[in-house]
Amino acid sequence: MAGTDNMGDEATSFLPRTITELRAGYSTQKFIRDLLAGLTVGVVALPLAMAFAIASGTTPERGLFTAIVAGFLISLLGGSRYQIGGPTGAFVVIIYNVIYRHGYDGLVITTLLAGAMLLIFGLCRIGVLIKYIPYPVTTGFTAGIAVLIFSSQMKDFFGLQMDAVPPEFFDKWMAYAEHLGTINTPTLCVAGLALACILATRRFIPRVPAPVVGVAVASLAVWALGLQVETIGSRFGGIPRELPSFVWPTFTFARVRELLPDAMTIALLAGIESLLSCVVADGMTGDKHNSNVELTAQGAANIASVLFGGIPATGAIARTVTNIRSGGQTPVAGMVHAAVLVAFVLFLAPLASFIPLASLAAVLIMVSWDMSELHKFLRLLRAPKSDITVMCLTFVLTVVIDLTVAVYVGVMLASLLFMRRMSEVTAICSCAIDDKPVIQGRETAELAVPDGVQVYEIDGPFFFGVADRFQSVSQALQKQPEVFILRMRKATTVDSTGANALEAFYRTCRRRGTVLLLSGVRPAARNMMQRFGTLDMIGRENVFENVDRAIEHAVRLLANKHGVAPTVKK
CATH class of the missing domain: 3.30.750.24 (STAS domain)
Known part of the structure; x- marks a missing residue:
């Protein structure tokens, strides 16, 4: 992964970009542009935050709490002018597996450990090193995560009448096959409508947030036609109209040791995705982020997120790009985005009860397609055999075995191949x-x-x-x-x-x-x-x-x- 740190003072200090931007002068014009960008990103983040939380095996409000708490802190403390933080698709698989095996309490401890690791990574100034994780590894596990997210949405997309979906890939599809005769036609129609609206919006009016259009049209159709499909209200009882409260978990040494491998995976994923998002933002704007400051912000945000009822968070590339294209100028835009979600929870939460789960499944299917970056995967098949081996092995291990194993094996194999190449040089x-x-x-x-x-x-x-x-x-x-x-x-x-x-x-x-x-x-x-x-x-x-x-x-x-x-x- 490529990227550059900020020059001058920011290359050696831990000052957040919020402070440096405000010191440089913050005008009314900048605030207006940040306000409009924050409103846009907040609207985009609303369905995504709930969808990622549901796909992760938890309740939709935990996704909103994550976008509020972590999103605010990542912007306030981060090393990028444009970064937008919150729940992302990269975490869906690992969160689902942790909750399935250890419950939400286990996820809280896992994320606290991951946050502490990210703080250490940043304070020890190894942010640049994380960006050097080989491209075939990131391509392989990103494509693998995309396949797993797609697989996880079949129940809600087709309205299958079945209990909890198994976390393992083959068990999941075997369970789908066993319940194939329980497809709910109205649910499938709602999912298809939402997916068609998303595709049409992206094709003809790309400046409008496609996920919002898809969810809104599907919700209106369900309400107007009185369709009997599962919604956020019917499954989760809606979203509470209150902000999260602070909860401190109970630790045991045995519990920490058991959850440490998952915590390392979350820390690596958070570091990789957040710095990759910063690099994308730098490429679009010509700005230079501070890797170490960004990692410390990610660590603090993840710790705060789960202490206030959330899930793991990182920099979200799609929302960061939306922020830039909407005219965001400083980290204030990210803080406004969090405020928009606060307003929704406090004043409009009852509306979320009408959102059909099939429409959120359609949103995540599009997310999985975007994450797969099929063109990059296919292009890497023309790379040297060693790179192809690393990518394909990481992909297969992610899908078939476990994301933790895939990341470790992929990085280790890539390192060994790198050493061989260096010895040949x-x-x-x-x-x-x-x-x-x-x-x-x-x-x-x-x-x-x-x-x-x-x-x-x-x-x-x-x-x-x-x-x-x-x-x-x-x-x-x-x-x-x-x-x-x-x-x-x-x-x-x-x-x-x-x-x-x-x-x-x-x-x-x-x-x-x-x-x-x-x-x-x-x-x-x-x-x-x-x-x-x-x-x-x-x-x-x-x-x-x-x-x-x-x-x-x-x-x-x-x-x-x-x-x-x-x-x-x-």
């Missing part, structure tokens, strides 16, 4: 005129090398991924030299494994009576080797600033040993 090759590289690499500049001397060069990072290849140099030499010169002018870095491999090579040379000389060691590599004790083992007198000095020293060593100067290859 580093070349270890001969510098002599007549010699060819013993190990796969590319030949460097030719040198006049005396008989009895071998000169090799490390071109690239000398790290644990290259150590094994380096150790095979001595075994591959057809004739053991009397002096071996290792050029390190292009070795940009040396880690502890590389230093250990160098020490092992030195011991091999000493057993065979070969003198090991180093040349052109960079300051960073020299400092590492000095701290590790490698320079003391090899001998500082055997380390030279360039290869010419090293060859001159080799000539003197051979002259002293044989009594005559060695011949030089021509």
Whole structure:
């Protein structure tokens, strides 16, 4: 994932963008534009917040509480001018599984742990690192989540008469197949109407919020025709006309240990999606967000969200884009969006009782289609085989096994493949005129090398991924030299494994009576080797600033040993 942090003070501080924007001057004109954008985003967020909460296995008001509490704090404390926070589709699967296995109380503890992790990520300034999770991994699990969200909506879309839907993918579809004969025709018609309205709105009047149109038209149709379909009121008893109250959960060490893997998944998803949303906003506006500030805001928002009856939250790309296109200028727009949802809960909550669940299922089916980004998935199938493997494995594990396993395995496999690629970038090759590289690499500049001397060069990072290849140099030499010169002018870095491999090579040379000389060691590599004790083992007198000095020293060593100067290859 790409992205850049704010420049200057914001690159090293934790000041929220709200403060920096207000310090720069906040005009009436900006407030009007923020107000209009906030109203628009609030209207868009209303059906989505309820739909995501219902799909997650909880009640619709918890989605609204999340959008209010977390949405306000993400805008107030975040590192982006345009970020809109709230419940998102990425969390639906993991939340559903946590609630299914541990109940809502388990979700509260899981989200508190995830929020604490996000705070630590931000305070330790590792926001940039999270953005480097490989693209095939994010594409794979995003597409997998889209498939799971689509699968979860079949019951409400078709009005199937069945109990709780199993969380496992294949069990879910087997249950659907068993209840195929219970399809409710009015429900299917309402869902189809909502879906058609959403598609038509997006096609012909794209500036109008399509989910709102779909839900509104479907609700009016149900009311006008007196259709007997399931609504928010019939299933959940409506939405309470009151704001959430503070509740502190009960912790046990065993409970925390049990929920820790899910908490890590939520933290990673929240970090990835929020920073990706910031990057999208930066690309549209030319702004630069602060990754670490954003992560601390996400952590605080998730903690507050579940303490006030909500669910996990993160930056919402679609709502952030809507904010930008509606003219939002500062984080005030996000706070206005939260205020709009507060007004709905306090004054218009009874209207939510008339919303048919089939219309929300239609909204989430469109969300799943947008999340799948099928064009990106298909394009990655033309990538190198390693990337295809990572993406497909992450996708399959997300759908079939578990999102937690998919993220961990995907990141681990991508990291291993990255290390292999980096090791292939580093070349270890001969510098002599007549010699060819013993190990796969590319030949460097030719040198006049005396008989009895071998000169090799490390071109690239000398790290644990290259150590094994380096150790095979001595075994591959057809004739053991009397002096071996290792050029390190292009070795940009040396880690502890590389230093250990160098020490092992030195011991091999000493057993065979070969003198090991180093040349052109960079300051960073020299400092590492000095701290590790490698320079003391090899001998500082055997380390030279360039290869010419090293060859001159080799000539003197051979002259002293044989009594005559060695011949030089021509």
